[in-house]
Amino acid sequence: MACAGDDRWAPCPCSAAMLRIAQTLNGQLRAAMERAFPEAAQQASAAGQALDPQLAPASKPEFGDFQANGALPLAKPLGQPPRAIAQAIVAQLASEPAFAQLCLEPVIAGPGFINLTLRPERLAAEVGARLADPRLGVPVGANQGAGQGVSAGPVIVDFSSPNIAKEMHVGHLRSTIIGDCLARVLEFRGHPVLRLNHVGDWGTQFGMLITHLKQVAPEALEHPDAVDLGDLVAFYRQAKARFDADEAFQATAREEVVKLQGGDPVSLKAWGLLCEQSRREFQQIYDRLDIRLVERGESFYNPYLQKVVDDLNAATLLVTDDGARCVFLEGMSGKDGKPLPLIVQKRDGGFNYASTDLAAIRYRFSQAGDGASRVIYVTDAGQASHFAGVFQVARRAGWIPQGASVEHVPFGLVQGDDGKKLKTRSGDTVRLKDLLDGAVQRAEADLRLRLDQEGRTEDGAFIQHVAHTVGLAAVKYADLSTNRITNYQFSFDRMLALTGNTAPYLLYAVVRIAGIARKGGDLEAAAAAHLTFTEAQEWALVRELLKLDAVIAEVEEELLPNRLCSYLFELSQVFNRFYDQVPVLKAEEPARSSRLALCLLTTGTLKLGLGLLGIPTLERM
RNA sequence: GGGGCUGUAGCUCAGCCGGAUAGAGCGACGGUUUCCUAAACCGUAGGUCGUGGGUUCGAGUCCCGCCAGCCCCGCCA
Incomplete structure (x- = not known):
């Protein structure tokens, strides 16, 4: 949908920051190829295609920001060495002033890759633009179908x-x-x-449920509020047990299905009661997970x-x-x-x-x-x-x-540590409520242990809030961070680990930045500063931050949340490296403000990304 | 029997229209703290990408065969 098609960087309705730069470069490269090899371009267009620069993000940082692989497939048809073809393309690029404003001198590497590095001042300008944009460079209103009605x-x-x-x-x-x-x-x-x-919310099972309800709690039909059916699962089991054991009950249940489908008011009322009871229980889970849904049943x-x-x-x-x-x-x-x-x-x-x-x-x-x-x-x-x-x-x-x-x-399936479908010890299906409780309890135990070890004291409300946030975040993130198509192995220990590709690790990066703000870093004021970067860790962070728009466009198209998770994890790692090796608060101006600005954009990006995963962040943990 | 998904490091997994020496994390081993939360960071070891062919300048990625695991295949959802 967005930016889809056989040409990754083709102009498309999205006009996102980094994506837009890539589109511009793609156009410049294509024009350079056409000028360098007019016959090949003509042949391609006769075949209904254009020459493809094969522009892609650089596979390694040392190769710069982008690489163009388009020279390689031309080697055979042109009968020239691929490096010579790349050389000819680069020579044509040199005559394009707009290209020189965007990139440093291209480098031809390996068998004929053209490596492109964006000019540092251009990257800094993009950071500045994102700081001024509440959407962090991610555009609204992609996927308008390119005027196809x-x-x-x-x-x-x-x-x-x-x-x-x-x-x-x-x-x-x-x-x-x-x-x-x-x-x-x-x-x-x-x-x-x-x-x-x-x-x-429809089907033959309602015959036995309604029959059972009418027999064990007839008053519910008169005064719905007076009766709490309690554990619906137990209720279901009772009804099922009677259905399996009692032939008379079976017959009544079958008649009940016919009455329900025929629109009998009493049956409908009983059906509605059962639905309402379920709805309340579902809603507790949805509230806890902060999930909005419009119910529209079968x-x-x-x-x-x-x-x-x-x-x-x-x-x-x-x-x-x-x-x-x-x-x-x-x-x-x-x-x-x-x-x-x-x-x-x-x-x-x-x-x-x-x-x-x-x-x-x-x-x-x-x-x-x-x-x-x-x-x-x-x-x-x-x-x-x-x-x-x-x-x-x-x-x-x-x-x-x-x-x-x-x-x-x-x-894929949710599996236990044994690689089989997740079950309780007694072999029953695991209730979602129990699973979420388990995660929160473990998060609380971890937190209390750490408070103890560090000699910190926090009040009960703080502990509850952190345990709740971390526990549920861990469950969500663990699920979203693997490619959804594969089966997923559920493990409290792994998902709650404080290191590695886990929710706690990402949340901790946000907390570190909040710590800088508390200790006197005025992030908002720094956003307006003139940005100057000198350290490798700063540039690595800048480059990582600018990938956000492309990542979100990709998730939108491929519907793979794990791509967003990978990105947020890498961003956290790059930030932690920066945090570890580059002082922020103790730096001299103008480095101090520039670094604070990076912190602001990092925390904004992490909060936005985690928010899209359905995970709220914390200031302290 | 037919169809689908999966198979990548000891473990859990990435790998984005085919592109440079296949990447992380955990675990293992070794280092780093007068400094913004060390829940961190730096380094080392570890892979015949299930297997055999094919296409290609180039294959973990595409095509075909085979092996293994899981799932689906007429009145459940």
């Missing part, structure tokens, strides 16, 4: 989605945390975002299900097979090599999750519904083939508009 409809992020009357467990952790992060990034980029909680789409089937039939996509109504999928075959069906209506006439997902996708893209431009599903990787089927059918039915996109954002 793409609707500016909302981006829908479908995530979390627990089941009513069941407890949120570790299985919901990744969807909730990753989905929230992606929503935050998209929002920050200026997209209207609809965060939808597609809760499982039941919302009930009125649209029949039309989905009817319209698929009218489009001649529907086939009745063994009593079930299916759409046979193209390019996906099952056993015997026969096409795989997507069942949209069961033999008994009932609907299933494919029907609901189709109704949802249609509603979300439809102008009468959400009118979305992009829909993102954050669910586990096991559902990949289900979504592939649903997307295909929706596409063939014409429910996904031109220019709109629908994406499954898959993630």
Whole structure:
């Protein structure tokens, strides 16, 4: 989407600071290549392409800021050594005054790489510009579709989605945390975002739940506030146990499903009570994790299900097979090599999750519904083939508009230390609440131990606040910092470690800067100073800080939060090196103010980045 | 049987349209503190990128085969 395509630095609607410089350089390099090799340029354009400078960030700091690899692939067609080609390109660049204002003399290295280093004064100017920008150089309003008439409809992020009357467990952790992060990034980029909680609030299990409710707590139907159902999980288990053991109960439960689907007011009321109870419990988790969601459960789409089937039939996509109504999928075959069906209506006439997902996708893209431009599903990787089927059918039915996109954002399992799916010692599913409690408790224990060792005293409110912040940050960061597609090994010890790529390490960098401010560093005043840098550690920090806009654009496009985590970790490391080796408060002017300005931009960048991960920061810890 | 994902250092993981000597962190070993929180920093050791082919000037990255693990495959979500 943003800056996508086969040419990374092609001009695009985003006009971000560092990205914009890269685009400018790309244009200058391309023009230089065209002047140096007009025949090759003509051939390329005849083939509908342009010469590609292959501009990329430098692979190592000693190579400068950017490298252009475009000379290498020209060696064979031109029949010249690649270094000679690079030399010719560089000679043409020399005649471009705008290039000389931007970069130092290019260096040809290795087999024919052109290494580019930005002029220091240019980097310092960029730092100054970011200090004056509350968005730190990250533009709003990318992804406008380059005038293709793409609707500016909302981006829908479908995530979390627990089941009513069941407890949120570790299985919901990744969807909730990753989905929230992606929503935050998209929002920050200026997209209207609809965060939808597609809760499982419909289905046959409600037959037994409602029957059980009517029998054990009939008063709840009259005075909803008077009854607290308490532990819904226990309630669910009781109902399930009776359902499995008692045939009469089973029969009543089945009748109850029919009554509920038929709109019986008492059944609906009982259903509503159960949903409300679940909602309260979910909300406690969401509040704790600072996650906003709009609940729109499966039941919302009930009125649209029949039309989905009817319209698929009218489009001649529907086939009745063994009593079930299916759409046979193209390019996906099952056993015997026969096409795989997507069942949209069961033999008994009932609907299933494919029907609901189709109704949802249609509603979300439809102008009468959400009118979305992009829909993102954050669910586990096991559902990949289900979504592939649903997307295909929706596409063939014409429910996904031109220019709109629908994406499954898959993630791997949460595993324990043993490499198997995370379970409690007794083999049960881990409750999300217990997992979060565990993280906070351990964070508190770590903190108390350290206070003890350092002879510090802090009040209870401080300890609670720090433990809560660090514990939850650790859980979120550990999840977000690995590539989501792989399975992720859950370990309290690793995520709460004070060193390495962890939340505490990043939070500590923010705390160090807050410490400088407390000890007399006026960060805000320094922002207006004339910036002069002399030390290697200062320049390393400057270069790292200026990468923010490119990183965020990348996360927006690839929907990979771990890219942002890696960046924030590297920024923290570079900052700690700077902090360790370059004095700030004790430096003479003008170095002192320039360094304070770097501290201000560093803390701003870390707070912004962590904020996009859904992690708040601390002043002391 | 068909399909998907994964396989990179002892462990946990990065690796961004294919680009320079494959990178971190942890752990191990060795160093650094009259100085802004040492929860830090500096250094050393450690890899046949599962395996065999292919494409390419160049492959951890792309294509094909094989091996291993996990997941999905008609009326649960």
